[in-house]
Amino acid sequence: MAGHAHYREAHPLVFVITHWINLICMIMLAFSGFYIHYPFFGGFMGVARGMHFVAMYVIIINLTFRIIAAFFVKTATDLGSRQVDTDIKNWLPQEKNKHQFFETVKYYLFMRKEAVISAKYGSLQKIAYLATIPLTYLMAYTGFAIYGPTMTWGLFSGGVEMVGGPMNMRIIHYFMMWVFIVFTMIHAYLANIYNFKPSKIIFAWKESE
Amino acid sequence: MAQEAHGAIYDLLAVRGVSRRDFLKYCSYVAAMLGLSEAAAPAIAAAVEKGSKLKPALWLNGGSCTGCTESMAQVDSPDVATIVLELLSLNYFETVMAAAGEHAEKNIKDTIAAGGYLLIYEGSVMTGEDGNTLLVNGHKGTDILKEAAESADAIIAVGACAVDGGWVAAHPNPAEATGVQAFLDVEGVKTPVVNIPCCPMNPEWVVAMVVQWLLVAEDDPATFLAKTELLGKTYADRLTGRDVTLLYPKYVVGSTIHDNCPRRGHFENGDFVTEFGSEEEAMGYCLYKMGCKGPQTFTQCPITRWNRSVSWCVQSGAPCIGCGAISWVDNNTPFFKRLSSMQMGDGLGYVQPGSVAAVVGGVAAAALVAHGLGMKAAGRIGPDGPPTETAKKHDRKRQAKGGDK
Ligand code: HEM
Ligand code: HEM
Ligand code: SF4
Ligand code: SF4
Numbered sequence: 348m349a350g351h352a353h354y355r356e357a358h359p360l361v362f363v364i365t366h367w368i369n370l371i372c373m374i375m376l377a378f379s380g381f382y383i384h385y386p387f388f389g390g391f392m393g394v395a396r397g398m399h400f401v402a403m404y405v406i407i408i409n410l411t412f413r414i415i416a417a418f419f420v421k422t423a424t425d426l427g428s429r430q431v432d433t434d435i436k437n438w439l440p441q442e443k444n445k446h447q448f449f450e451t452v453k454y455y456l457f458m459r460k461e462a463v464i465s466a467k468y469g470s471l472q473k474i475a476y477l478a479t480i481p482l483t484y485l486m487a488y489t490g491f492a493i494y495g496p497t498m499t500w501g502l503f504s505g506g507v508e509m510v511g512g513p514m515n516m517r518i519i520h521y522f523m524m525w526v527f528i529v530f531t532m533i534h535a536y537l538a539n540i541y542n543f544k545p546s547k548i549i550f551a552w553k554e555s556e
Numbered sequence: 557m558a559q560e561a562h563g564a565i566y567d568l569l570a571v572r573g574v575s576r577r578d579f580l581k582y583c584s585y586v587a588a589m590l591g592l593s594e595a596a597a598p599a600i601a602a603a604v605e606k607g608s609k610l611k612p613a614l615w616l617n618g619g620s621c622t623g624c625t626e627s628m629a630q631v632d633s634p635d636v637a638t639i640v641l642e643l644l645s646l647n648y649f650e651t652v653m654a655a656a657g658e659h660a661e662k663n664i665k666d667t668i669a670a671g672g673y674l675l676i677y678e679g680s681v682m683t684g685e686d687g688n689t690l691l692v693n694g695h696k697g698t699d700i701l702k703e704a705a706e707s708a709d710a711i712i713a714v715g716a717c718a719v720d721g722g723w724v725a726a727h728p729n730p731a732e733a734t735g736v737q738a739f740l741d742v743e744g745v746k747t748p749v750v751n752i753p754c755c756p757m758n759p760e761w762v763v764a765m766v767v768q769w770l771l772v773a774e775d776d777p778a779t780f781l782a783k784t785e786l787l788g789k790t791y792a793d794r795l796t797g798r799d800v801t802l803l804y805p806k807y808v809v810g811s812t813i814h815d816n817c818p819r820r821g822h823f824e825n826g827d828f829v830t831e832f833g834s835e836e837e838a839m840g841y842c843l844y845k846m847g848c849k850g851p852q853t854f855t856q857c858p859i860t861r862w863n864r865s866v867s868w869c870v871q872s873g874a875p876c877i878g879c880g881a882i883s884w885v886d887n888n889t890p891f892f893k894r895l896s897s898m899q900m901g902d903g904l905g906y907v908q909p910g911s912v913a914a915v916v917g918g919v920a921a922a923a924l925v926a927h928g929l930g931m932k933a934a935g936r937i938g939p940d941g942p943p944t945e946t947a948k949k950h951d952r953k954r955q956a957k958g959g960d961k
Binding site: 350384385386388389390391392393394395396445446447450455457460461462463464493495508509511512513514515517518521522524525528529532533536540541542 | 789790791792812815823824825826827828844845849852878881882883887888894895896898909910912913916917920921924927928930931934936937938939940941942943944945947948949950951
């Protein structure tokens, strides 16, 4: 689980870049979001909103690109392997992930000693990474539903009516920020808990044995 | 009101100390509200004059605090808006009419029997206790409304209460109050309803709709609907459990308060009031941090303003409390907090979204620290990590059972 090598095939350069863009956008969005939520110092609202309104397009384009690229770029099929296949196959559950969900949960709850066999990513990891897709789009939806130029579009005003008004939509958007914060906390924790080799490859594109 | 003799309109205005010039100025102001050019002012004046003798109207009060009537009538100088409304043939207006008792009731009956009138309805529709929460001389308010609505040409629902129940319908809504449109939907009454939001409603908006009727309707509701710029907004009515579509004058609800707010420059610059009575407040900074609901509230208050365009909430130093919104009390309290508080089930009180978020974030952080310590204690941390199984448990079990048959 942790002792394997980390090769560039696991995260080809384009995905290192998409991860970077995603991370930077997330930081900008969360920071400006906090500020819009409650301006904790003066003189920054115009900049904060501008930042939010730029990053929100970038993050959506980046995610959409990442998904499309998954059908064309090849990535490693397994941990510590240089053997590659189309990324989407390694991103969606693989043969090796079968029957491993509860075992993985048990492992993290200290209910079993040995680490579980996993494919490119473990079952939980795959669920979490895949979940970021609808979550990010939903975040965009709730955001555009409170965004002046778009909130009157039928697509968004229908949703605003459904949740009972723009105030509730704001609260949902705000809560969803915390979903991302908690995701990122857990994600960064699990990615680095054994050693920093995974981070070296995803951020610096440096291999380690 | 109905008892007063209607003189020629300008005579009447003169008696009240309003000059012809004032009146025309007011008409051009109404024209702007209706999306017409100033050139339409004489046409409006003519329509008002014509209407003054022709259009009968009823002003009924439901579950209301009479604040909207106050808003209409509370002026220290003769107010054109009030006079224009007086010029309608208002056959019943509980709060200010001279008639009383049987005589007043007869006025309602006669008007309904004759038909072809405008119904102005103020206040919520209180349906609780089978309609017995609101009785007028032994008659249920709900019955009076239904009867009056059926024969009316059109209804103007004035104020947040008439729109969707307003504060009367706020949780827990003991009177089981709702708005006019929601009530009429259930009763199957199809008379068109135009909604004028806010608590209280802005008199100028009511006048604009009355004038619009006189100007374009030719006494036909369908023509009125076709020629008036209206905006439909759907909401789920909590009492009736139905989706209700409210028609508003587009002018009134087309943009947010925030979009038209004179303090918007301060908002963009990040100049905020953090405390009442502070220097920032004296400088007229933005009230966002004081809980201003302007960004979420779709009404035209900053442009129309109140008390004959003297001022409005934010201009007078108070954050907008969003009284023009649907379910405005439940959605916008506490008034001085940015986001509304969420109710945690009956009797458990209210909580701010920020507090919930902080707890969730804190618990997650603590759980991760605890988990990390556990990982260390279990000896899993290190360059190699824990040993990995050689075969999946699922496969091992099947192997033990004898494998595939
Ligand atoms: C993905 C596309 C996104 C869109 C289209 C979007 C859009 C918006 C808009 C329009 C606003 C209101 C700004 C204003 O009215 O001044 C807003 C506020 C906010 N956004 Fe986003 N946003 C997005 C993503 C995010 C993300 C990823 C986060 C955090 C991780 C975030 C956190 C916030 C917060 C906390 C607020 C303030 C809410 C409040 O308390 O009023 N947003 N966003
Ligand atoms: C503190 C910041 C972060 C750190 C340290 C970090 C670290 C990592 C690492 C080490 C990997 C590779 C995992 C592996 O191969 O085992 C990874 C992948 C990934 N991370 Fe992050 N990450 C961070 C922030 C985020 C954020 C904010 C998101 C999204 C909300 C995110 C989404 C993903 C996804 C979807 C992958 C899968 C790789 C891919 O799809 O290309 N990460 N991250
Ligand atoms: S005072 Fe309210 S409406 Fe005006 S700019 Fe500030 S937040 Fe917006
Ligand atoms: S500014 Fe806000 S609180 Fe004031 S009347 Fe308008 S909607 Fe109501």
